Amino acid sequence: MNNFEFINPTKIIFGKDTIGKLENEIPKDAKVLLLYGGGSIKKNGIYDQVKTALSNVEVIEFGGIPANPEYAKLLEALHIIKEENITYLLAVGGGSVIDGTKFLSAAAYYDGDTPWDILTQNIRTEKGMPFGTVLTLPATGSEMNSGSVITRVETKEKLAMGGPGLFPQFSILDPQVISSIPQRQLANGLTDAFTHVLEQYMTYPIGALLQDRFAESILQTLIEVAPKVLKDPTDYKAASNFMWCCTMALNGLIQKGVPTDWAVHAMGHELTALFGIDHARTLAIIAPSHYKYNFETKKEKLAQYAERVWGITEGNINDKAYAAIDKTEAFFHDLGIDTKLSDYTKDYEGTAEEISKRFNERQWMGLGEHQTLTPDRVEKIVKMAY
Ligand code: NZQ
Ligand code: ZN
Numbered sequence: 001m002n003n004f005e006f007i008n009p010t011k012i013i014f015g016k017d018t019i020g021k022l023e024n025e026i027p028k029d030a031k032v033l034l035l036y037g038g039g040s041i042k043k044n045g046i047y048d049q050v051k052t053a054l055s056n057v058e059v060i061e062f063g064g065i066p067a068n069p070e071y072a073k074l075l076e077a078l079h080i081i082k083e084e085n086i087t088y089l090l091a092v093g094g095g096s097v098i099d100g101t102k103f104l105s106a107a108a109y110y111d112g113d114t115p116w117d118i119l120t121q122n123i124r125t126e127k128g129m130p131f132g133t134v135l136t137l138p139a140t141g142s143e144m145n146s147g148s149v150i151t152r153v154e155t156k157e158k159l160a161m162g163g164p165g166l167f168p169q170f171s172i173l174d175p176q177v178i179s180s181i182p183q184r185q186l187a188n189g190l191t192d193a194f195t196h197v198l199e200q201y202m203t204y205p206i207g208a209l210l211q212d213r214f215a216e217s218i219l220q221t222l223i224e225v226a227p228k229v230l231k232d233p234t235d236y237k238a239a240s241n242f243m244w245c246c247t248m249a250l251n252g253l254i255q256k257g258v259p260t261d262w263a264v265h266a267m268g269h270e271l272t273a274l275f276g277i278d279h280a281r282t283l284a285i286i287a288p289s290h291y292k293y294n295f296e297t298k299k300e301k302l303a304q305y306a307e308r309v310w311g312i313t314e315g316n317i318n319d320k321a322y323a324a325i326d327k328t329e330a331f332f333h334d335l336g337i338d339t340k341l342s343d344y345t346k347d348y349e350g351t352a353e354e355i356s357k358r359f360n361e362r363q364w365m366g367l368g369e370h371q372t373l374t375p376d377r378v379e380k381i382v383k384m385a386y
Helices: 019-025 046-055 073-082 095-108 118-119 175-180 183-198 209-231 236-249 263-275 281-293 295-310 317-334 351-361 375-384
Strands: 011-016 031-036 056-061 090-091 133-134 147-152 158-162 170-173
Touching: 011 019, 011 147, 011 236, 019 031, 019 046, 019 090, 019 133, 019 170, 031 073, 031 095, 046 090, 056 073, 056 133, 073 095, 073 147, 090 095, 090 118, 095 118, 095 133, 095 147, 095 158, 118 133, 118 158, 147 263, 158 263, 170 236, 175 236, 183 209, 183 236, 183 263, 183 281, 183 317, 263 281, 281 295, 281 317, 295 317, 351 375
Parallel strands: 011 170, 031 056, 031 090, 090 133, 133 170
Antiparallel strands: 147 158
């Protein structure tokens, strides 16, 4: 096992009817900017619950943060934060609203030329404006981590940022919010969380027995609850397990002491930036090709995953490892998620070259757990995913 340090300061408030507990978490003298997305919270009752809980605090609202939070839109919110002397941010939404709020938390205290530098120059945020979240969509884990991904439509870019100052102070997770989530977003959430675990597991064995079993248990639980959540999003037992899996998949715990990959995400983000494909779907497009291309270096963990998660006992290590890739792809299909780029766009020619060129320009010369995934290799993987 590798050496590691672990800190996660986010307070989680989990369970039925917990949104009202907001009242106890935000300082009474705070001036709050309440941030939300396209308006789903006004239809499903979450907005009303939040407003009731905030009735004793001064609140200004900013709605309309789109999926794949857009830089230009966030600059409007940043303007309000400065004009109105906001002191506390509250994100009510899924990964996009939370990530947008993290960007604002960083940008509010940033005194460089333009906040876009935070993304292009990998500026880590040591201290951001304090914020909390009310999670409405389990998927990204953003509610309990310090990362964020911001999109800029103007330049078709989607870039990541983060730093120890960007953990939410608290996150409220009421699984009842799942009942209003459309099937497409439920499938996305299951796929995103599943792939988060794979990115931190599908590398090479390092004798981290507990981390492996943490990861496998999240995968098994997601497989178990997926059909139940899709069939009946009001099934609280399934919903609560789904929600906690998504948080645990990317709150830092399972990646401690083990090698991580994250190349599927790096390539996937480009597909969202270029074609607007939902984040989770880009992962389902790239992952099978990534595992096939890197088969030799990943086959031990692939075979372990085959045995422990999918119960595959037949054949040699290669047979099991291949079967595991097929099982993974079939799982995505069962969720209603297509796994080829050509399923999403007819305009895919040249995509692999474009992504490889971008990685070259950013000098991303070695992705993956061995830092050996050069842009020319990325090009091959993306082509395999056409
Ligand atoms: O905008 P509204 O109207 O709220 O509707 C949203 C949106 O259309 C809707 N929705 C959310 N909760 C709902 C609901 N509809 C009905 N009932 C509810 N309770 O769902 C749609 C998608 O929301 P979004 O926040 O975009 O989805 P998700 O949580 O999947 O977030 C995706 C974003 O997170 C980033 C992705 O790149 C993408 O930009 N990621 C962030 C990560 C992180 N910070 O750690 C890691 C991930 O790998 C990922 O990259
Ligand atoms: Zn993801």
